[in-house]
Amino acid sequence: MVENFAISLRGLKKTFGTTTAVDNLDLDIASGEFFSMLGPSGSGKTTVLRLIAGFEQPTAGTISLLGQDVTASAPFDRDVNTVFQDYALFPHMNVLENVGYGLRVRGINKDGRNRLALEALETVRLAQLGERKPSELSGGQRQRVALARAIAVKPKVLLLDEPLGALDLKLREQMQIELKELQRELGITFIFVTHDQEEALSLSDRVAVFNAGRIEQLGTPRELYENPASEFVAKFVGTTNLLEPDQTQLLFGVSKRASLRPEKIRVVETGGTQAVILEVSYLGAAQRLLVKTDNGVQLTVLATAEERVFAREQTVHLQMSATDLVSLEP
Amino acid sequence: MRLSRGARVTLGSVAGVILAVIYLPLLVVLINSFNSSMNMTWPLPGLTTNWWARALEADGLVSAITTSFEVAAASTAISLVLGTLLSLALSRYRFFGRQTVSLLVVLPIALPGIVTGIALNNAFRTMLGLQLTMFTVVIAHVTFCIVTVYNNAFARLSRMNRNLEEASADLGAGLWTTFRLVTFPQLRSALFAGGLLAFGLSFDEIIVTTFTAGGDTVTLPIWILNNMFRPGQAPVVNVVAVVLVVFSALPIYFAQRLTSTDQRR
Numbered sequence: 001m002v003e004n005f006a007i008s009l010r011g012l013k014k015t016f017g018t019t020t021a022v023d024n025l026d027l028d029i030a031s032g033e034f035f036s037m038l039g040p041s042g043s044g045k046t047t048v049l050r051l052i053a054g055f056e057q058p059t060a061g062t063i064s065l066l067g068q069d070v071t072a073s074a075p076f077d078r079d080v081n082t083v084f085q086d087y088a089l090f091p092h093m094n095v096l097e098n099v100g101y102g103l104r105v106r107g108i109n110k111d112g113r114n115r116l117a118l119e120a121l122e123t124v125r126l127a128q129l130g131e132r133k134p135s136e137l138s139g140g141q142r143q144r145v146a147l148a149r150a151i152a153v154k155p156k157v158l159l160l161d162e163p164l165g166a167l168d169l170k171l172r173e174q175m176q177i178e179l180k181e182l183q184r185e186l187g188i189t190f191i192f193v194t195h196d197q198e199e200a201l202s203l204s205d206r207v208a209v210f211n212a213g214r215i216e217q218l219g220t221p222r223e224l225y226e227n228p229a230s231e232f233v234a235k236f237v238g239t240t241n242l243l244e245p246d247q248t249q250l251l252f253g254v255s256k257r258a259s260l261r262p263e264k265i266r267v268v269e270t271g272g273t274q275a276v277i278l279e280v281s282y283l284g285a286a287q288r289l290l291v292k293t294d295n296g297v298q299l300t301v302l303a304t305a306e307e308r309v310f311a312r313e314q315t316v317h318l319q320m321s322a323t324d325l326v327s328l329e330p
Numbered sequence: 331m332r333l334s335r336g337a338r339v340t341l342g343s344v345a346g347v348i349l350a351v352i353y354l355p356l357l358v359v360l361i362n363s364f365n366s367s368m369n370m371t372w373p374l375p376g377l378t379t380n381w382w383a384r385a386l387e388a389d390g391l392v393s394a395i396t397t398s399f400e401v402a403a404a405s406t407a408i409s410l411v412l413g414t415l416l417s418l419a420l421s422r423y424r425f426f427g428r429q430t431v432s433l434l435v436v437l438p439i440a441l442p443g444i445v446t447g448i449a450l451n452n453a454f455r456t457m458l459g460l461q462l463t464m465f466t467v468v469i470a471h472v473t474f475c476i477v478t479v480y481n482n483a484f485a486r487l488s489r490m491n492r493n494l495e496e497a498s499a500d501l502g503a504g505l506w507t508t509f510r511l512v513t514f515p516q517l518r519s520a521l522f523a524g525g526l527l528a529f530g531l532s533f534d535e536i537i538v539t540t541f542t543a544g545g546d547t548v549t550l551p552i553w554i555l556n557n558m559f560r561p562g563q564a565p566v567v568n569v570v571a572v573v574l575v576v577f578s579a580l581p582i583y584f585a586q587r588l589t590s591t592d593q594r595r
Contacts, residue, residue, distance in 0.1 A: 053496075053500055054499075054500075055496050055499075055500075074499065074504075075496070075499040075500050076499045076500070076501075076502045076503055076504055080500075081500055081501065082496075082497070082500045084493050084496075084497060086491065086493060088491060088493035088494050088496070088497040089497075090494060090497075090498075090512055091494075091516070092515045092516065101498070101501050101503075101511075102501035102502050104511075105498075105501060105502045105503040105504075105507050105511070106502055149497075149501070150500075150501075153501060153502065
């Protein structure tokens with residue numbers, strides 16, 4: 001392989017007993033990319049991350065880091081660093097010692113590592129908390145310390161294992177923005193594991209959707225959303241209406257298995273398909289309607305809030321176009 | 331859960347009686363060590379510090395205390411090293427026979443001392459052809475001292491976040507550095523507690539010691555046993571018993587305090 005990808009996985013396989021966690025995976029991640037691995041729990045995404053970090057040994061296959069085969073290397077010999085889901089801060093060290101740990105084991109003297117640790121802490125805007133113990137920090141602060149500790153040693157690749165999972169919504173949104181900025185600033189490759197599809201879509205250059213140890217689909221967030229390759233991806237990335245061939249026949253006069261995004265269906269004054277509202281959920285910026293058309297197809301419709309106020313058992317007219325149907329492989 | 335007044339009084343009384351049965355005899359020993367009557371008659375005819383003075387000069391007593399200290403210190407040191415290694419192996423690695431090893435390590439503390447004693451005596455003398463010395467006593471003591479160290483360390487390691495060690499390796503630390511900078515600091519108080527218990531166990535052990543000590547290795551408990559029924563020595567033995575109680579109680583007290591402060595953290 002001539003081109004130096006940040007990470008290249010070839011035929012990667014990991015089994016635990018009789019279960020296959022990662023099944024024959026090929027994947028190239030470019031340098032400087034913000035790459036997400038998205039999937040439900042147990043889909044193998046975290047195992048891939050642990051294989052890249054070196055915490056697990058693959059059953060088969062190779063892992064290359066910048067063109068160099070590191071499959072057999074120990075974690076401490078790999079130029080990648082991990083931000084753990086539970087942060088894994090050393091409880092007996094203060095924040096500055098935690099962040100300086102990687103520098104300490106590289107034999108950098110105390111002045112040098114304190115200076116570099118402080119720099120890393122400034123990047124995450126926590127420079128004033130160096131003397132605190134991890135137990136004296138809030139969840140968001142711990143998460144930043146974990147981030148600072150991982151970037152202090154200037155790795156080529158940063159692995160993030162659901163780093164925002166334990167934070168509340170507000171903080172999570174704020175940290176998403178900071179992560180994205182940080183990645184742009186440092187220019188290093190981020191490999192981000194999450195089960196939150198919104199998070200994956202909003203942050204990543206590319207996303208790999210994992211299912212049962214395999215990649216279902218790999219693409220930009222837009223590609224995944226607009227052109228899901230399978231039923232699994234269509235359901236997992238965003239919400240959608242999955243239509244059977246007989247249903248598309250009734251609605252559009254074409255017969256195929258297809259996905260139709262709720263926001264592609266418009267509620268209009270007259271014409272179109274008639275339907276009765278079964279449920280209304282008010283979402284603030286929008287309203288989600290569960291409707292049943294005259295010909296008996298149940299659909300989820302997303303209507304922007306200002307359009308009008310909807311109520312159960314009300315009759316509405318729906319406009320939808322066959323061009324918005326995304327065919328799914330059987 | 332709220333208890334009725336009757337239940338509280340009953341349970342309190344039972345607890346009081348049990349504690350009294352355990353500790354009153356010890357108190358009697360303490361008082362008797364100041365009893366001016368040679369035959370320890372009740373009530374005390376008078377008080378004297380005579381026995382304490384005599385104890386200091388008693389034949390072989392100081393050397394017995396030294397021996398016990400040496401045996402306990404050596405057993406504890408060896409147990410700390412082996413117990414720590416064992417707990418690391420059994421908590422951090424999965425291998426064939428792991429459960430069996432764990433059982434075999436803990437078993438000696440439950441085995442009757444007399445069985446351990448006879449078995450080791452046989453093994454040392456008949457099979458290995460060793461002379462019974464202080465060294466054989468230390469080996470014998472390690473077989474059960476290791477259990478307290480192992481149990482404490484293993485419990486701590488199981489509660490410890492495994493990600494900490496992975497994070498350390500991830501940041502570039504090798505196995506030894508990770509142990510020194512991350513695992514050991516987390517383990518320290520557990521090892522200290524386990525070590526104190528091991529020291530206490532070894533210091534007052536008598537049965538296994540009897541079978542594994544040579545004639546010139548006289549530990550404190552053996553000295554007491556030898557002197558107890560000798561004419562005129564009973565009051566001196568009382569003094570030694572008091573000293574022994576204090577020395578055994580202190581490690582337990584500190585071990586408990588350490589464990590409870592750890593739990594509060």
